[in-house]
Amino acid sequence: xxxxxxxxxxxxxxxxxxxxxxxxxxxxxxxxxxxxxxxxxxxxxxxxxxxxxxxxxxxxxxxxxxxxxxxxxxxxxxxxxxxxxxxxxxxxxxxxxxxxxxxxxxxxxxxxxxxxxxxxxxxxxxxxxxxxxxxxxxxxxxxxxxxxxxxxxxxxxxxxxxxxxxxxxxxxxxxxxxxxxxxxxxxxxxxxxxxxxxxxxxxxxxxxxxxxxxxxxxxxxxxxxxxxxxxxxxxxxxxxxxxxxxxxxxxxxxxxxxxxxxxxxxxxxxxxxxxxxxxxxxxxxxxxxxxxxxxxxxxxxxxxxxxxxxxxxxxxxxxxxxxxxxxxxxxxxxxxxxxxxxxxxxxxxxxxxxxxxxxxxxxxxxxxxxxxxxxxxxxxxxxxxxxxxxxxxxxxxxxxxxxxxxxxxxxxxxxxxxxxxxxxxxxxxxxxxxxxxxxxxxxxxxxxxxxxxxx
Ligand code: ADP
Ligand code: MG
Numbered sequence: 001x002x003x004x005x006x007x008x009x010x011x012x013x014x015x016x017x018x019x020x021x022x023x024x025x026x027x028x029x030x031x032x033x034x035x036x037x038x039x040x041x042x043x044x045x046x047x048x049x050x051x052x053x054x055x056x057x058x059x060x061x062x063x064x065x066x067x068x069x070x071x072x073x074x075x076x077x078x079x080x081x082x083x084x085x086x087x088x089x090x091x092x093x094x095x096x097x098x099x100x101x102x103x104x105x106x107x108x109x110x111x112x113x114x115x116x117x118x119x120x121x122x123x124x125x126x127x128x129x130x131x132x133x134x135x136x137x138x139x140x141x142x143x144x145x146x147x148x149x150x151x152x153x154x155x156x157x158x159x160x161x162x163x164x165x166x167x168x169x170x171x172x173x174x175x176x177x178x179x180x181x182x183x184x185x186x187x188x189x190x191x192x193x194x195x196x197x198x199x200x201x202x203x204x205x206x207x208x209x210x211x212x213x214x215x216x217x218x219x220x221x222x223x224x225x226x227x228x229x230x231x232x233x234x235x236x237x238x239x240x241x242x243x244x245x246x247x248x249x250x251x252x253x254x255x256x257x258x259x260x261x262x263x264x265x266x267x268x269x270x271x272x273x274x275x276x277x278x279x280x281x282x283x284x285x286x287x288x289x290x291x292x293x294x295x296x297x298x299x300x301x302x303x304x305x306x307x308x309x310x311x312x313x314x315x316x317x318x319x320x321x322x323x324x325x326x327x328x329x330x331x332x333x334x335x336x337x338x339x340x341x342x343x344x345x346x347x348x349x350x351x352x353x354x355x356x357x358x359x360x361x362x363x364x365x366x367x368x369x370x371x372x373x374x375x376x377x378x379x380x381x382x383x384x385x386x387x388x389x390x391x392x393x394x395x396x397x398x399x400x401x402x403x404x405x406x407x408x409x410x411x412x413x414x415x416x417x418x419x420x421x422x423x424x425x426x427x428x429x430x431x432x433x434x435x436x437x438x439x440x441x442x443x444x445x446x447x448x449x450x451x452x453x454x455x
Contacts, residue, residue: 004111011078011174012041012049018073035062042092048083049074052092059086080175106189106206110181112170116163122290124283125420127157127276134161134247138168141176141213141245145272147236151250152276155317158249162215165247169213180215183222190228207235213245219268220250223259233264240267280416281308284315291325297333302341309346312365313354316413324350365403365417371453372399375446384419397429398447404430406454 016036023032035058042050053059062070063086074082123131130150137148150158166178193203222229239246250257253275254268279287288311292299314321331349332338338345373380376395383396396418403414415421436443
């Protein structure tokens with residue numbers, strides 16, 4: 001049953017949308033505009049919605065003429081057979097508590113943030129599976145994979161996807177009971193409960209009765225907390241066996257969760273574990289452009305090399321990418337009223353966030369690739385492309401090695417700079433160069449010459 005004001009509002013808005021569509025179809029848009037204007041649900045009593053309308057006449061007309069249409073629309077929008085009663089503003093009993101307090105509630109401060117949706121989640125190879133799995137879960141909670149387990153480093157969209165799942169479920173079915181909570185709140189609630197703060201209603205009972213979809217964020221925080229973990233195990237089992245959907249995020253894959261019970265790790269692995277990787281350059285650029293648009297700016301305001309610079313420099317963490325963008329917008333457009341943002345302005349604005357040398361040589365990975373390609377008379381796109389001839393492959397491995405040694409770039413990011421190669425390919429390439437360097441003087445000469453050029 002919807003409880004909070006925003007849930008009730010959402011339920012009514014979804015119903016109104018249906019009602020409007022039907023009246024519009026019957027050429028009765030005017031009826032809708034006049035009789036439903038400013039209507040809202042004051043409260044829900046049992047299965048009856050108390051709908052406040054804007055006049056006594058509206059209450060009478062809706063009751064006598066449009067009730068069936070209204071009830072069927074509510075049914076379609078919410079999946080529930082509600083009844084309705086129409087009242088006017090002055091019949092609302094002010095001061096009466098709108099809903100019954102049934103003992104202490106758990107997780108009172110946790111709610112879905114409506115800002116994060118599937119619509120504003122940009123996909124690319126690095127996050128596509130996590131996105132697709134989330135989408136399927138939102139369409140079919142409890143039916144497909146349980147639990148869905150999403151893991152990645154920080155700032156790559158886990159929380160965003162959890163909210164998106166919750167928001168999508170609530171949009172399709174406003175009465176479904178979705179709980180989003182960071183695992184740290186689970187610890188808090190468990191501790192309060194275990195200290196006898198609330199004796200008559202168990203936390204487990206709360207999950208049984210009040211949660212149909214559990215979205216729990218950053219589960220790694222439970223590591224080593226034996227009692228909380230045991231309790232979470234019970235919650236998990238309870239939800240799982242009754243077919244309730246569980247979605248978990250973590251900074252590690254299930255098998256690598258240190259300080260966790262084996263039985264929990266096993267449960268976590270048995271559904272669908274999926275990772276999100278750092279975005280490749282094109283995806284990180286697309287995310288950046290989407291964020292720029294969401295700020296109400298045209299992306300033409302930014303020079304292309306600014307976009308590329310930001311996308312490549314901050315691709316390992318989208319939160320940092322957003323931070324850099326916000327700072328840049330703040331110090332240029334807001335503080336100086338600039339209408340166009342150049343690379344110079346960017347370097348000045350972000351000087352605290354990036355090391356100056358790295359900034360001057362902007363797109364460092366790309367620069368190494370360009371210099372290595374040039375040295376061997378290839379084009380950079382031959383190095384980043386699919387060509388597997390021995391010469392090109394060797395040059396590519398040298399580029400990997402130099403990026404790693406000169407810039408200390410993570411393997412996955414080296415792989416994406418070199419056209420989307422994976423972590424393992426990059427490691428193997430670098431190992432090859434390292435072992436060649438021990439035995440092959442001409443390789444040593446080339447690497448030294450390239451290093452000198454790049455420094
Ligand atoms: P995590 O939970 O993995 O640490 P978040 O979900 O909090 O990461 O994401 C950090 C920020 O980056 C959020 O503002 C989020 O909206 C944004 N973000 C991450 N991935 C994407 C994406 N693919 N498309 C759009 N925004 C994204
Ligand atoms: Mg998060």
